Amino acid sequence: MTTPDFHKQASDLFLELREMNEQERSGRLAALDSRELRREVEELLANDVHTGTDPDAAAEEERAQRPDDVPAAIGPYKVLRRLGRGGSGFVLLAEQERPIHRLVAIKVVPYAAINPDAATRFEFERRALERTEHPNIAKIxxxxxxxxxxxxLVIEYVEGVPLSQYCRANRLSVRECIGLVVEIADAVQHAHQRGVIHRDLKPANILVSETSGRPTPRILDFGIAKPTQSFGADALVTSGVPxxxxxxxxxxQTGGRATDxxxxVYALGAVLYSLVAGRPPIDTSGEPVELLARIRDQVPPAASRVRGAMNPQPDVPREALPRSFWHDLDLILGKTLEKDPARRYETVAxxxxxxxxxxRREAIAAHPPTFRYRASRFAQRHRALVATVSVVSAAAVLGIGGLTAGLIEAHRQRAEAKVQSEAQQEVITFLREDLLGAASPTREGEKITAADLLQQASERVGTKFENRPLVAxxxxxxxGTAFADLGEFGPAERHLDLSLDLRRKYAGVNAPDTVxxxxAKASFLARSERYELAETALRAAVERARAILGVDxxxxxxxxxxxxxxxxxxGRGKEAIGILKEALTVAIRVHGDRSPRVLETTSNLAQAYDMAGDAPKSLELLHESLRIAESLKGVPRLTLIGLNNNIGATYQGMNRDEEAAPYLRRASELAAEWFSVDNPDRWVLQANLASLEAELGNADRGAELYAEVVQHLSRIMGPSSLPVMxxxxxxxxALWIGRRFEQAAAEFTTLLPEIREALGAENYLTIQTRASLARVLFDAGQFEQALPHIEQAAAEFVATLGESHPRTQTAQQLLRNTRMRLEASRADHGGS
Incomplete structure (x- = not known):
């Protein structure tokens, strides 16, 4: 059944398509959602003497290119010839004699007088070009x-060749092609800042000319441009036609939906992809329905892979670029070509x-910033001074005998000399009698855990060694180090404080054991995530250890x-790299290049590279560390958990979720076997797995896992702790990813005042929570409610991070989009 609106859509579309060439017409038809509408328009075109079946069509087209088929003059401009014709009109080359002599391009839209939509677009193009003043945009x-x-319209005449043709003819390198796209992107950003979205960026609309031997790209044809905030945003979506x-x-754009x-950003990514790979990211051949599905669903292969598979061509130079360069370029292109706009770069800038x-070969920022949990804690928490941690945890699984043996060995490694002192012998005796004895088969009672043994032993320290304070x-x-590994932070800190107090009092503040x-206490502060206190304490500890103990x-x-x-x-990845490089040098010198300590330090360094944006370097270090760890005997299980987790989290940060999956799942499996439900590290690992599930499309499963993480970490670390927040x-x-907008908005709304109270109004996570709430409300179509939140978040990001920070730009773009959609919504409702 058809309606007057249907016939109007068909008529409007027919009038637009009849002026196009065959290739453009086929592309527009292929992008239609409605099969019925497409059939109707195809029938109108087939019966039109101007297109399709007219036997004289070819001759008519040939005559149309002759100078005598165009007006001799338009206003004060002498017409020389027709330059071309497209969906928004035809373009003539003309000559202006006064007040200056120059060639100009004149764009005429013959059906603008009878097609209101085309007239609107033409008027907007005029106003859009008037508002732009950029060397890479053709001037009106x-x-x-x-x-x-x-x-x-009279536009400056750009005597150049289409972008792709220029790059091929001049055999530009990949780096040179990227440089041109950067210039083009700057021009597009200029247009965006003046309220103009192009919506039809492609190589044919970008001409390149040479100035002093240097290529200069110019953007043409704003004929289907759209306003970002004003001029009736919805008026330029033509009767639902893409x-x-x-x-x-x-x-x-395929369904004529509102765009921003x-x-x-997507189109520029597709342009760069076509220059690098030699073809567009999406194959536009085949049936219209198939094409539409590919645009919406098909993920393009990596541009580097497509280029590498090309047969050698004379116009495509072969370059010896490093693999890391191609990896980063693929990552950037992948982000621009995301199907979901929310996962692309928020701005062209x-x-x-x-x-x-x-x-510049600097670290790129193409990794979507998320609050993923890295297992940096594992690399941070298992140092030489707390080697006991690993073996004590092992006892929970492998047996009590291993616990005592491990504690003795760990203590031995902390000795300054190979010959044990009388105090050390006392410690060994205590471990054997009080710990191993408590687990003896001759003792009555139920199965005893490592935590039970430590608690029982700790109760006897004060009385047994009352007169030997340094042994105590x-x-x-x-x-203290053993309790810390079991997640018993209260008793851990108590024992570490007692040890420090006794050593300061009886050994002296500058004694090696006091240092x-x-x-150990500074490291514990880091482990318990009191980072501000930890950094201050660790900087002091580094200086004290260097001065008193020496760098070895x-x-x-x-x-x-x-x-x-x-x-x-x-968050200071680059600073951390310098510190950890020195730490790794020391670790190799002290422990040997294949020791667990070196593996853990390397893991930390790898994560610092990841935070600084050099994910390939991070993965290189992590994979090598895991290979070594799996080849060694006696490597702490926590090291294997941490390395698997960090590899997975790094892949995940690169949007390579399928590659992340086996590592994160392995880490989570090991953690579930290793840790009790009272150890926070178990839930940190589950949080990583939850993040993976959400990004693999299993949003409900991700939300379920996160809910369990919140429940247990709230119990263990307190509801106001940073990990819980x-x-x-x-x-x-995860609820937002699963499009459960109402639940996501409710959770963010509840969280915002609590996180502000716990962390402060200027904390990054507080501001990001407000921005995330605005994003959920925006996607739910609640623009009125979203606006005050994104206004405040954008202002706070400017104040705390600065104008140029990617987070600031993302928030500002969301603010512009929110205002645009709100204005359009108000216009639809008559300003109400």
Missing amino acids: LDAGRTADGLPY IGTPAYMAPE TRAD AFAEDLRRLL AAIHFTL RSEV DPAYCAALTDLGGVVFTV RARHMHAN
């Missing part, structure tokens, strides 16, 4: 109407900046490694 010089009343060129069209600046980083200090030190206790002491190595871990955990944020984020 004049406007008016012909003698027949048809509107025209506007654009299929090979470069963002998926959201991220459609141009952010895309251009990442390309500049790539050309050594035992408190050992028990070791200071390092395990305690110095431990303090330096933990300091690097804290610095990258709080992060987990709650990611739980709400």
Whole structure:
């Protein structure tokens, strides 16, 4: 059944398509959602003498190119010839004699007078070009109407060749092609800042000319441009007909849906992809239904893979670019070509900046920032001074005998000399009698856990060693590190504090063991995520250990490694790299190049590289560490958990979720076997798995796992702790990914005041939570409610991070999009 609206759509579309060439017409038809509408328009075109079946069509087209078939003059401009014709009109080359002599291009839209939609687009193009002043955008010089009343634009004549043709003819390198796209992106960003979205960026609309031997790209044809905030945003979606060129069209354009600046981000990515790979990211051949499905669903292969598979061609130079360069370029292109606009770069400026980083061989920012849980804690927590940690945890699975043996060995490694002192012998005796004896088969009772043994032993330290305070200090030190590994933070801190107090009092503040206790306490602060206190304590501990113990002491190595871990955990990746490189040098010198300590320090360094944006370097270090760890005997299980987790999390940060899956799942399996339900590290690992499930499309499963993480971490670490706040944020984020907008908005709304109270109004996570709430409300269509939140978040990001920070730009773009959609919504409802 058809309706008057249906016939109007068909008529409007017919009038537009009849002026196009066959290739453009086929592309527009292929992008239609409605099969019935497509059939109706195809029938109209088939019976039209102007198109399709007219036997004189070819001759008519040939005559149309002759100079005598165009007007001799338009206004004061002498017409020379027709330059071309497209969906938004035809373009003439003309000559202007006064007040200056120059060639100009005149664009005329003959059906603008009878097609209101085309007239609207023509008027907007005029206004859009008037608002732009950029060397890479063709300038508007004049406007008016012909003698027949048809509107025209006079635009500067760009004597160049289409972008792709220029690159091929001049055999530009990949780096040179990227440089051109950066220039084009700067021009597009200029247009966006003035409220203009192009919506049909493609190589044919970008001409390149040479100035002083240097290529200069110019963007043409704003004929289907769209306003970002004003001029009636919805008026330019023509009767539900998609506007654009299929090979470069963002998926959201295929159904004529509302678009924003991220459609141009997609198109620019598709342009760069075509220059690098030699073909567009989407194959536009075949049946219309298949084409539409490919635009919406098909993930393009990596451009590097397509280029590598090409047969040698004379116009495509072969380059010896490093593999890391291709990896980063593929990552950037993958982000621009995301099907979901929310996963692309939020701004063209952010895309251009990442390309500049790539050309400078700096770390790129193409990894979507999330509150994923890395297992940096594992690398931070198992240092030479707390080697006891690994073996004590092992006892929970492998047996009590291993516990005592491990504690003795760990204590032996902490000795300054190979010959054990009388105090050390006392410690060994205590471990054998009080720990191993408690688990003897001759004792009555139920099965005893490692935590039970430690608790029973700790109750006897004060009375048994009342007159030998330094022996008591050594035992408190050992028990404190063991409790810490079991997740018993309360008794762990108590024993570490007792050890430090006793050593300061009876050994002296500058005694080597006192410094070791200071390092252990500072490391514990990092482990319990009191990062501000930890950084201050660790910096002091590093200096004290260097001065008193020397740079070859395990305690110095431990303090330096933990300091690097804290610095990258709080987000200063580049600073952490310098610290951890030094720590790794010390660790190799002290422990040997294949020791567990070196593997853990390398893991920390790898994560610092990841945080600084060099994911390939991070993966290289992590994979090598895991290979070594799996080949060694006696490597702590926690090291294997941490390495698997960190590899998976790094892949996940690169949007390579399928490659992340086996590592994160293995880490989670090991953690479930290794840790009790009271150990926070078990839930940190599950949070990573939850993040993976959400990004693999299993949003409900991800939300379920996050809910469990929140429940247990709240019980263990307190509801206001940073890990719990992060987990709650990611739980709400998983709900959003699963399009459960109402639940996600409710969770973010509840979380926002609590996180502000716990962390402060200027904390990054507080601001991001407000921005995330705005994003959920925006996607739910609640623009009125979203606006005040994104206004505040954008202002706070500017104040805390600065104008140029990617987070600031993302928030500002969401603010522009929200205002645009709100204005359009109000216009639809008559301003109500």
